[in-house]
Amino acid sequence: MSDKVNMTIDGVEIQGQAGQTILEAAEAAGIYIPRLCHMKGLTPFGSCRVCTVLVNGRPQAACTQPVSEGMVIESECDRVKQIRKDIIEMLFVEGNHFCMFCEKSGNCELQAMAYRFGITAPKYPYLYPDREVDASHPDVMIDHNRCILCARCVRASQELDGKHAFGFVGRGVHKRVAANGRGGLGSTPVAATDKAAESCPVGAILKKRVGYAIPIGKRKFDHQPIGSEIESAKE
Numbered sequence: 432m433s434d435k436v437n438m439t440i441d442g443v444e445i446q447g448q449a450g451q452t453i454l455e456a457a458e459a460a461g462i463y464i465p466r467l468c469h470m471k472g473l474t475p476f477g478s479c480r481v482c483t484v485l486v487n488g489r490p491q492a493a494c495t496q497p498v499s500e501g502m503v504i505e506s507e508c509d510r511v512k513q514i515r516k517d518i519i520e521m522l523f524v525e526g527n528h529f530c531m532f533c534e535k536s537g538n539c540e541l542q543a544m545a546y547r548f549g550i551t552a553p554k555y556p557y558l559y560p561d562r563e564v565d566a567s568h569p570d571v572m573i574d575h576n577r578c579i580l581c582a583r584c585v586r587a588s589q590e591l592d593g594k595h596a597f598g599f600v601g602r603g604v605h606k607r608v609a610a611n612g613r614g615g616l617g618s619t620p621v622a623a624t625d626k627a628a629e630s631c632p633v634g635a636i637l638k639k640r641v642g643y644a645i646p647i648g649k650r651k652f653d654h655q656p657i658g659s660e661i662e663s664a665k666e
């Protein structure tokens with residue numbers, strides 16, 4: 432039996448492989464589906480929902496939904512674009528994201544996503560939560576104000592570094608990433624060279640003493656929109 436799977440994305444016929452997710456099949460075909468919690472090499476988590484697409488008319492997370500024969504996928508219709516935009520705006524207001532003061536500006540996937548969706552100011556009221564900064568580690572810090580709970584660090588530490596240095600605590604609006612040590616981040620075995628320290632899509636986990644090594648204006652998303660490396664592979 433063939434392991435090829437035929438489907439359409441926004442009316443374009445593509446062929447994926449059995450076992451792929453929609454996001455993987457789309458990417459292989461040069462179609463970018465926005466994503467934040469997804470990171471290549473990590474188990475899909477399906478939490479941010481920025482990758483929402485319509486599959487035969489129903490919303491699904493493209494990063495976790497396996498492909499199947501004959502799927503009709505909509506990714507760039509107005510309904511899906513509005514869902515993604517709303518999610519991104521909610522992420523901005525539920526944390527404390529001040530791009531102009533953030534070392535990650537220009538390399539931040541949340542900021543880049545806002546540019547891609549043309550968001551200048553969220554329509555929701557800012558919540559200004561009271562969150563901590565943990566600078567107890569000599570080489571790495573975590574600023575919970577910027578955390579979007581994508582769990583990339585949790586998964587990277589567990590699956591790639593074999594350290595289990597991060598986990599979640601609390602529920603609902605009180606949910607937080609926590610360092611797995613009584614003395615905060617400094618009491619974990621995290622190293623600046625860990626994949627977990629590289630995995631943060633925003634400016635929540637930062638390495639110390641390397642700030643602004645790449646000047647503002649010369650950073651990844653300063654020159655090309657997020658996703659353009661996937662879209663340009665199609666041309």
Ligand code: FES
Pocket residue numbers: 465466467468469476477478479480481482483492493494495
């Ligand atoms: S990228 Fe799919 S849910 Fe986050």
